[in-house]
Amino acid sequence: MMPIGEGLRTQVVQLQGSESLYRCQLTVFAYDTPQVDAAYDAAYGCLSSAERAYCDRLKVRKRALEFTFGRYVAKEAARAAADGALARESFEIRQGLFNQPILVCPDGRDLEVSIAHSNGVAMALVHPRACPLGIDLEVLDGRTLSTMTEHLTEHESALMDRHPVASDRSYLPAVIWTAKESLSKVFKSGLLVPFDLFEVQSISTRSEVMTSAFRSFSHYVAASARVGDFVASIAYPKMTDLRTESGAPFPSLALPGSSQAG
Structure with a gap:
């Protein structure tokens, strides 16, 4: 297993509308560990050439970590949304006019992504465009x-x-x-x-x-x-009604300081 495998969690988040069920994928990774350098190398390897060029221009290490791991969890969530049929490296996260992340899927799937990071944790939610999140x-x-x-x-x-x-x-x-x-x-x-x-x-x-x-x-x-x-x-x-696949009202996140983090 490559170094980033430890601590990576992806789960289904569902939103039930009056006529449709929207399945989303939420991925979380706590990267502030002694293995952060090895994890960074693995995540960097999944970036596109354009993403690498942008990352290489970042002078502050904290910003480079946030960018790289944010892209990685976004691609992992996108891969899960595609039922594992597409490689992480085949997705690209471009920047919009207002620096918002734009998910580009190799097979043209109509998906969007929202990314967040804080204090050594990166999180991404991939969702159908029809259900804004x-x-x-x-x-x-x-x-x-x-x-x-x-x-x-x-x-x-x-x-x-x-x-x-x-x-x-x-x-x-x-x-x-x-x-x-x-x-x-x-x-x-x-x-x-x-x-x-x-x-x-x-x-x-x-x-x-x-x-x-x-x-x-x-x-x-x-x-x-x-x-x-x-x-x-x-x-x-x-x-809509937000639930996890198991029916919980909020995703289970293994974040630092929580009992789920071990």
Whole structure:
């Protein structure tokens, strides 16, 4: 098994609409390990010539790691979406006008990808174009949470103060932030528009999954969960029901600090 095989996890995420079932593939890889150099070499080998050229121009190692492993997990998710019939190397992740990732499939499959990375973890969700989705991931540390808290709107601050579970309030800024950023990726805007545009209107909690509704985008919601030292969010159409293949309300992510990470 090549070095990157350790710690790589891919699973099915399903969204049930009124008439259609949309199958997506979510891949996560925690690469901040003593084997990171060997894993990087393996992931770099899966890049296209254009992707390698871009990566080689990156002067900061952290950025090169994020780019390379982000592309790798995206290609692994795409390979899974193709039922393993296509090699990772046959996919390419190009950059759009706003630097959004554009998945190019060798057989012309109508798929899109959303990529996130934080503190040594890369995550990608490949989904049918017909069902727009976005993901985000953030580590829970004091500095990051402080920055997120500073960017809360007045309404979001009030939501946090009124949240019924006191123990959740410590990481609620990360829930709100990742919910908003995952929605921004649905619209391919990222942080190029005022973040307040994606203001969270309400938050409900069920089975340790928080669901955010948006003031200006009532046709979307975001599911968020704390997993170890991280918070992850998936923004998806409100008219669908998000479940894993086993029926769980949120994917099982083996992230650092979680019991699943071992």
